[in-house]
Structures are given as C-alpha cells and as structure tokens.
Amino acid sequence: MTVIEALKNRRAIRNYTTQPVEKEKIEQILQAATYAPNDRMREPWHFYVLQDDAMKRYEKMASSYLQERFPTKPHLVESSLKVVQTTPVAIVVTADMVENDEDATADNIFAVCSAIMSMWLAAEELGLGFVWRTRGVGLVHDARMHTFIGADQNQKVVGTIFIGYPEEQELKDKKRTSFEEKTTWL
Ligand SMILES: Cc1cc2nc3c(=O)[nH]c(=O)nc-3n(C[C@H](O)[C@H](O)[C@H](O)COP(=O)(O)O)c2cc1C
Numbered sequence: 290m291t292v293i294e295a296l297k298n299r300r301a302i303r304n305y306t307t308q309p310v311e312k313e314k315i316e317q318i319l320q321a322a323t324y325a326p327n328d329r330m331r332e333p334w335h336f337y338v339l340q341d342d343a344m345k346r347y348e349k350m351a352s353s354y355l356q357e358r359f360p361t362k363p364h365l366v367e368s369s370l371k372v373v374q375t376t377p378v379a380i381v382v383t384a385d386m387v388e389n390d391e392d393a394t395a396d397n398i399f400a401v402c403s404a405i406m407s408m409w410l411a412a413e414e415l416g417l418g419f420v421w422r423t424r425g426v427g428l429v430h431d432a433r434m435h436t437f438i439g440a441d442q443n444q445k446v447v448g449t450i451f452i453g454y455p456e457e458q459e460l461k462d463k464k465r466t467s468f469e470e471k472t473t474w475l
Contacts, residue, residue: 292410295410295413295414296410297463298413299409299410299413300460300463301419301420301421302418302419302420302455303372303418303420303451304375304418304455304456304458305375305376305377305418305451305452305453305454305455305456306453306454306455306456307375307377308377308453308454309377310377310378310417310452310454314415314417315338315378315380315452317411317415318380318408318411318412318415318417318452319336319338319380319408320411321407321408321410321411322334322336322382322404322405322407322408322411323404324407325400325401325403325404325406325407326400326403327396327397327400327403327404328393328397328399328400331385331387331393331397331400333384333385333397333400333401334382334383334384334385334400334401334404335382335383335385335440335444336380336382337380337381337382337383337438337439337440338378338379338380339378339379339380339381340378344373344376344377344378344379346437347373347379347437348370348374350428350433350434350437351369351370351373351426351428352366352370353433354426354428354431354433355369355370355425355426369425369426370426372426372451373426375453376451376452376453377452377453377454378452378453379449379450379451380449380450380452381434381438381446381448381449381450382401382405382408382446382447382448382449382450383401383438383440383444383445383446383447384397384398384400384401384444384445384447385443385444385445386443386444386445387443388443394445398445398447401447401448402447405421405447405448405450408450409421412452416454416455417452417453417454417455418452418453418454418455418456419450419451419452420450420451421448421449421450422448422449422450422451423448426449427448427449428446428449429446429447429448434446434449
C-alpha cells in the first residue's frame with residue numbers, strides 16, 4: 290500500500306468486534322505517533338491508554354456526563370454509552386500548553402493533530418478500526434475527561450481515540466470536495 294493509497298482508504302471506523310487489541314499493536318500505534326513533525330522538537334504529546342477496568346470507569350464518567358447533558362433523551366444516552374461499552378481500547382491524547390505563549394501552544398496542538406493522523410494510518414496498516422472523537426462521549430471539550438485521566442494543568446485534551454478490530458460493515462462512499470474547489474493558486 291502506498292502512502293497515497295493509505296490516505297485514500299483511511300476511514301473513521303466506529304464499530305468493533307469483541308476481539309481484544311494486542312498490546313504490541315497499541316505500542317506500534319503509539320510509536321508511529323512519536324515520529325510526527327513538531328516545532329522545536331518539543332514533542333508536546335502525551336497518551337493515556339484506557340482498557341478493561343479503565344474503560345469501565347470511563348463508561349461511568351461518560352454516563353454521568355450524558356445524563357446531565359441530555360436529561361430528556363434516554364435513548365441517546367443509551368446509544369452513546371453503547372459506543373464506549375463496545376470499544377476495546379481508547380487513547381486520550383493531550384498537547385502541552387506553553388505558558389504565556391499562545392503561538393507555541395497552537396503549534397503544539399497542530400503537532401498533536403499530526404501525531405493522531407499518524408496513529409490513524411498506523412492502525413489502518415495493522416488492520417485496526419480507528420476513530421478520533423471530540424464530541425459527545427469523546428469529551429474533549431468537557432473538563433471531566435481532563436480530570437479523569439489525571440492530566441496536568443498545562444495539558445490540553447485534543448482527541449479521544451477509539452480503537453478495535455473492525456466489525457464487517459458497509460461504509461458509504463468517501464465523499465470529498467475536489468481539491469480544485471479548495472485551492473487558490475497565487
Ligand atoms: C477533529 C476531529 C473530531 C472528530 N470528532 C468525531 C466525533 O466526535 N464523533 C465521531 O463519530 N467522529 C468524529 N470524527 C470523525 C469524522 O466524523 C470523520 O473523520 C468524517 O466523518 C470523515 O469520514 P472518514 O474519516 O471516514 O473519511 C472526528 C474527526 C476529526 C478530525
């Protein structure tokens with residue numbers, strides 16, 4: 290598979306089998322992340338790996354968040370929680386924030402986004418399904434996730450990654466606006 294083929298084939302995979310994910314594969318994904326470009330070699334990432342008991346605790350935390358957020362939508366709470374219950378591994382990725390330096394902080398977040406993309410492609414090569422979540426149970430924009438993983442004050446949660454062996458499913462065609470429409474040649 291060439292890099293361009295891998296980029297074209299990459300998909301957000303949200304449904305997984307119950308097959309556990311081997312530790313070596315998780316480590317290969319984490320290793321791939323560390324090769325990402327980053328300004329001044331600050332290597333501004335940290336990875337919090339959740340499995341087994343930690344996933345159960347995550348589910349509890351997500352449950353209280355969802356019930357508080359959607360008190361009149363029990364079906365939504367249930368279906369969102371199912372997503373956590375059926376995911377073998379989650380990795381919460383943080384970026385280091387630089388005190389009194391918004392630009393460096395932004396660059397660190399960009400570097401972490403690159404690292405997550407590297408993880409996504411590595412997962413694809415290893416036959417694993419992967420999705421980067423921010424909304425809902427991703428809890429990237431809610432302080433509870435930061436507290437849950439025990440992150441430092443200077444760490445910002447950028448992504449909650451769900452990983453597992455993909456369940457057979459029909460994926461819709463990959464729709465993208467052509468690059469011509471998104472490009473200005475100056
Ligand atoms: C920053 C970011 C946040 C995302 N957040 C979510 C999310 O909260 N829930 C979700 O199901 N997918 C999420 N996704 C995955 C996108 O929905 C997915 O990449 C998009 O639908 C395009 O599909 P593809 O990845 O299969 O090409 C996110 C992706 C990115 C890059």
